[in-house]
Amino acid sequence: MSALVLLSLVMVLGILTRSGRPLPGLPRFAVAALHRTTSLTAVAFVALHIITLSLDPYAQLHLVDTVVPFLGSFKPMWQGLGTVAVDLVVLLVGSSLLRHRLGLRAWRLLHWTAYLFWPLTILHAFGNGTDGHSAWMLAVLGTCLAGVGTAVGWRLVSDRFAPQAAPVPVSAPHGLAGLR
């Protein structure tokens, strides 16, 4: 659950970073750094989650299940989503750490998969969690959904993210047409 909360925070911070908006007390480069630090922390929690699960006899988690989805014995579908999410997060974080080597286009393309990644973590937590669908669990999920949902909504409507405007066409296309 900590991983889920952290990952949701990473999504919000990612959108904030992209917006170019500083936060109170946090200039833009600090927002970007916070996004990075939080994502690395989240990955650590995901790793912890996998380790504790592999030590849990009830979960029946084998090494292969951490990278290849839908082979697991315990709720294979829901767990499989988690596996895909782990694959994606490795790609996301790895490509970001190596982005200067990858180049702008490749890195950006891979980074967009974050929007595929995050819903998978929500679904995985919802379907796989042994907490069942307790009120507490649902509250946490709801908060994460609301937070990221709001950020994504902002991302979609705000001018801040608009593609660069093309130059305004001019009414005098050939400048000195009237000179004779």
Add this chain to the structure above:
Amino acid sequence: MTLHLDIDWTRCQGRGLCIELVPELLDEDDWGYPEARNHDSSLPVPPALVRYAEEAVRECPRLALRLTDG
């Protein structure tokens, strides 16, 4: 050999992290894009600022910066 901060203007979108990281060298223009404070658009980087310029190169979300020789 003086290092220069090369800006790929076709990539720069005025995100402004570089302006925050090397404020001695860069200021914001009317539209948020980085501008040389001393009006030397070739942006020579004094040795004392090289590490901050390097950080700006690393952090630019558009990978629009490079440090070049001369």
Add this chain to the structure above:
Amino acid sequence: MSRVATPVAGLLAVRATSYDEHVALVGALPDLTPAQLLAEVRDAGLTGRGGAAFPAARKHAAVAAGRAAVVVANGAEGEPASSKDLAVMTSAPHLVLDGLVLAARATGASTAYVYAPERVLETSIAPALRQRRAPLAITLVPSADTFVSGQETAVVAAVQGMRPLPMHVPPVYRRGVDGRPTLVQNVETLAHLALIARYGAGWFRSRGSHDDPGSRLLTISGAVRRPAVYEVDGGTTLGEAVSRAGGPVEHLQAVLVGGYHGGWVPWDADTIQLPLSRAALSPYDAAPGAGVLVALDSRHCGLAAAADIARYLGGQTAGQCGPCRNGLPTIADHLTDLAAGRNPAAALTEIERICGSVEGRGACHHPNGTIRMVRSAVRTFRAEVEHHLGVHCTATAHRVRLGR
């Protein structure tokens, strides 16, 4: 060298309706080695006719130093006030193609392109190509009708099938089309090359001046009796050029020299004697450029004319670079305000401030050239600026009603 007894008078004298006629007129393509070609071009002192006036031999040598070179004949002519490239491609396409073949030989290129507007490719270049036996693979690439389409890296982009916009890349002579050393050469320059190879450097230098040998094509327009493309000797003066075009229609106040990125040269007893060279025109921050002259008479307001051009240029940015994309239209708006007498003092201050801010901050020369033209207008039409600051305009006919 050539089997033809008399060399032709110049580029525009080469008119032929078939390749055979062309060869009969100017002689066969000479059998010079790459080294001989480079030497001949160097000795002739041929400089680029596309605007930058870079020594052609140096460009060829730079590209020849690499491997698997590519040559591109640049006939895009994005400059609205220029039609000399169109003229030479229409009247002497074989000269241009000869030049392209020779340039390929000089640089060791086996891949060549002609980059020009679709219409001239269809009506002149393609038919000419069909009349020749091609030792060289020549591909035709249509150019867009935009101001920046002829910029060197935009040419490379277009040839590679991308949008014809400038790119932030190493110099094209090192890494151009498909990463190969690329020669992008103006079509007029190639046409000159075709004649220099046949008649020799001495022939080229027999006309023109020491600093500006040979002939050049000028597009003369504006308030002249016969606006057209003319071939003149290097070193021709401003006054002589305007006379060739039939002289002024009205009393002239200035001539825009070098195109929309050029400088406004005031028209007076002293300036009409200035040769059209970079050195002579430098006090006005003007240079022959691509041979464009636009004559401005006293009926029109110089500031209004400059504002018209600035608005056009502001709308012709590639749209890629923030300072240019935002700055040029803003400068144009302020210049328009100055020309119209709206807050003229503030407009003038803003023009100077934004020009200083935007200069040098773009992927290509477009912002710099525009700023140069604007600053030149403010300088040359200084007296007019003073009038406008006093809410008065001296234009005699198309007087702008100021202060609205």
